[in-house]
Amino acid sequence: MNDTNDDDQLSLGALAVRGLLERHGLPKHRHAAFVGEFFSLSRAAAHQRVNRSAAWTLEELKQLAENFGETLAGLVSAHGADDAKPAVVRIGGLQSKCKVWLDRSKGPSATDGLVALEDEAGLVVVAATSVTIKGGVRVARLEIVQPVLKPARVAVIDDERDVASALCDQLRGFGIAADGFDDVDALSNEMAKSPFDGYVVDWMLRKGDASQLLASIRALQIPSAVVLLSGKLRGGSADPAEVASACTAFRVQLIEKPAQVPLVVSALELAGLRLDKPGV
Secondary structure, eight states: OOHHHHHHHSOHHHHHHHHHHHHTTOOGGGHHHHHHHHHTOOHHHHHHHHHSOOOOOHHHHHHHHHHTTOOHHHHHHHTTOOOOEEEEEEETTEEEEEEEEEEOSSOOOTTOSEEEEEETTEEEEEEGGGSOGGGSEEEEEEEEOOOOEEEOEEEEEOSSHHHHHHHHHHHHTTTOEEEEESOHHHHHHHHHHSOOSEEEEESEETTEESHHHHHHHHHSSSOOEEEEEESOTTTTSSOHHHHHHHHHHHTOEEEESSOOHHHHHHHHHHTTOOSEEEOO
């Protein structure tokens, strides 16, 4: 027997329960097991509830709905709604991606708080008071889709490992995933595998100045934020003209050591670093 015929034989309660469990990420093959555990039913009884025409009481539906943070009214109204569709919700200053279930069985009423507007660009959910009710589609259910954010990755290289490690510790206090290096080859190998979002580079490294490393960073296809550090300018160990030329050629900002970490973070942000970026 195919799924369509199975659905035709289900009670309205069973259909509403199926929709509830699917909305909350429970796969179909787990429905009977979940219902059995929730109501302390035998395997056969749970299967009958979920896959046959056994009746559900309003109290049972209410208990299930509240377990998932829904109401009985919401559970019933969501049954028969469209499958979830991507949309954007705009209420006051809030704008966020969302998933929306539309109820086309009847038009929006004056008691509905939200309506969905459809156009060629997609679906937008707005407060019902901001539009003409007749111009929208009734919203049966809405879920805000929170973006997954991950911290920006920043490489710190200094010829003194302890200095690089200390700066990394301080950058982590700003929510940055910082990795320290004291060897150009080690950093280059890591860059080849997975480029960083930003780089904090000391001008004087073990194998000379940072010119070649800066050129390698700028040769990467993915743009990155770069800050150059130097503590040798005033002592004469570094040539100011060479440092200035490198800053211009590789589009980096210079900060003299000892560097104040808030200034380093600010310079990285000005260079395009986003402290939190969407994850995968």
